[in-house]
Amino acid sequence: MELKEKEAILFDMDGVVLDSMPWHVRAWQEAFREFGLNVPEEALYLHEGAIEAETSRKIFEDQGVSPTDELFQAVLKRQRELFRKKYQAFVRPFPEIPDLLSDLRREGKRLALVTSSHEEILRDILPQALLRLFHFVLTGDRVKRRKPHPEPYLLASQTLGVPKPLAAAVENAPAGIKSAKGAGLTCIALTTTLSPEHLREADIIIPSHEELRRLFKNGKSGC
The missing domain is CATH 3.40.50.1000 (HAD superfamily/HAD-like)
Structure with missing residues (x-):
């Protein structure tokens, strides 16, 4: 067909x-950096639509961090704050x-x-x-x-x-x-x-x- x-x-x-993805990725990178993690752009693009506590485990492990749900939720909250404040208007x-x-x-x-x-x-x-x-x-x-x-x-x-x-x-x-x-x-x-x-x-x-x-x-x- x-x-x-x-x-x-x-x-x-x-x-x-x-x-919108470049702006989401920028917010994610900033949020991760605030928690001492330097996550490459490609890792975030590869996990698009599936960045959750379990599915994003590799992102943290590649940075030498064993993620907890509390840590993930803190990064996620900060990413959303940064996206709304700094990048949403560019979408x-x-x-x-x-x-x-x-x-x-x-x-x-x-x-x-x-x-x-x-x-x-x-x-x-x-x-x-x-x-x-x-x-x-x-x-x-x-x-x-x-x-x-x-x-x-x-x-x-x-x-x-x-x-x-x-x-x-x-x-x-x-x-x-x-x-x-x-x-x-x-x-x-x-x-x-x-x-x-x-x-x-x-x-x-x-x-x-x-x-x-x-x-x-x-x-x-x-x-």
């Missing part, structure tokens, strides 16, 4: 809909996203936003005009198990009422790809934050939102 025949498209938010949708979502909706596609961010963060950074284009929005605080577990994409696709073979997910990080594939969806990966070698579990890897538009319009990219 070609992508133009898919009936539902499920989008990740950070790094797919919003050009913008990728330029192609408004027209892409509008076109897909006009074509009768069912659209969902599936993000690990909590609802309070989404409300602060996602423009209402874009939010209204989605038929369903699922945030990380509304699931028991976040990405890379399949639950977010399973719940979103079920809510849209579209069979798995007729749904595709758009992601940009390993945790999201694993979640989408575990839910039985076709997964397209954008190289907005990571190189293709880190996205190889996706069905299709593309370099830009313009290529994404071509895929949904023609069933193939221009690459």
Whole structure:
């Protein structure tokens, strides 16, 4: 089945809909530094959507620290404070996203936003005009198990009422790809934050939102 025949498209938010990851990463790095940890950018991009006490254990261990839940929660709280105070205002949708979502909706596609961010963060950074284009929005605080577990994409696709073979997910990080594939969806990966070698579990890897538009319009990219 070609992508133009898919009936539902499920989008990740950070790094797919919003050009936000560089700002999140800066806030994470600052927060970690305040706790004496110097975490490389790539480690944070690789853990996007899955930075939790257990799934982020390697980040701490690579710094020679055995993480406790208390330490993780303290770093997380500080990251959110820094992001809101210093970086949130710089977040913008990728330029192609408004027209892409509008076109897909006009074509009768069912659209969902599936993000690990909590609802309070989404409300602060996602423009209402874009939010209204989605038929369903699922945030990380509304699931028991976040990405890379399949639950977010399973719940979103079920809510849209579209069979798995007729749904595709758009992601940009390993945790999201694993979640989408575990839910039985076709997964397209954008190289907005990571190189293709880190996205190889996706069905299709593309370099830009313009290529994404071509895929949904023609069933193939221009690459």
